[in-house]
Every structure is written in structure tokens, then in C-alpha cells.
Amino acid sequence: MCAASIPADDDRVVLEGRVEKRPLGQGSKSAHEGMVLVLADGSYRVLRRPGGNAMRDPVLEALEGQQVRLRGRIRPNFFLLDPMDDEPSD
Template sequence: MSENKKRNKQTAPAPLTLRGRLELRTFGKTTKSEHLGVYIVTEKGDYLIRPVGSNPFMDNPLLPFAGKTIEAKGRLNEYVFFAQSWVVIDDE
């Protein structure tokens, strides 16, 4: 088991910064896990976004910022961006 932990630390994705607009979309359509998800839409792609350590089945703290542009720092794991911090960017 400790071998797996060592391997996971070595292959952890590098931290990065994403800038994009937050949108609400249905996640997991036609499954038991279907729910309203918060996505960050960037030039590089669209990713489900949630704060590090948050419960994926509870309300997302980023929900009130839907429609706004943010800059978030965190880690990307497949299709989910785990945000460590974020700031709302004033639309000009």
C-alpha cells in the first residue's frame, strides 16, 4: 500500500492556472450520479471544477459565480479541475 502512495506522489499532475468562464451544466446525464455541475470553459477545453477537498455531491462553492470569469490555480485530473484558489476577474 505504501508503494502505491509513493507512486501517486511521483505521478501527481503539475499545478497550473486556468482562466475561463464558469457555466452550469448537467453532469452524468442518465446516471444515478446526474447533478448540476460547475464547469470552467477555457480556450484549451471545458473542465468540471470544484475546490480541493469538497464533496462532489454537495453544493459547489463556485456555484454563485456562474456566468463570471475566474482565474483558478489547482490541478487537473482527467476532466476535473481541483481548484486550490480562485479570483473573480472583472469583466470589462
């Protein structure tokens, strides 16, 4: 578990950090700028929302520059967020 994480229910964790836009996938066909959560130790996790576009997500882009606390699941290549409070539910 990450030093910046707080245990949550089941396999979910809460991560705290600053949301930034960074180059991702450099050198591949899927190179793009994406949103990441930069943790206190300088490491980062790529952010993804269920149903959100992996290349450009306006909901995550709106968080750029903010210090946040996000809940979700750590996956091998990204942090999959739980649905956010201001998202419409299905």
C-alpha cells in the same frame, strides 16, 4: 497541457475561463448539474474543491457567470482547485 493554461508550480496550472452550471453524469445514478470552467476553445473542465461537495458546492456556484483565473491540478475527470483565498483554512 491545455492551450488555455499557464504553467504554475509543480503540477499545478492556472486556467482561465467562464464558470457555468452544466448537466454532468447524464445517464448515470450520479447525474446532476455541476460547475464547470469553459475555456476559450470551448472545451470545459469540471470544477472541484478539496473538501467540497461534488454534487453541489455553494462556493463554486457563487462564481457562476464570472470570468475567472483559477489555480489547481488537472485530474482525469475534473480540475481540482487549490484552496481559494476566501475559504477558511483548517
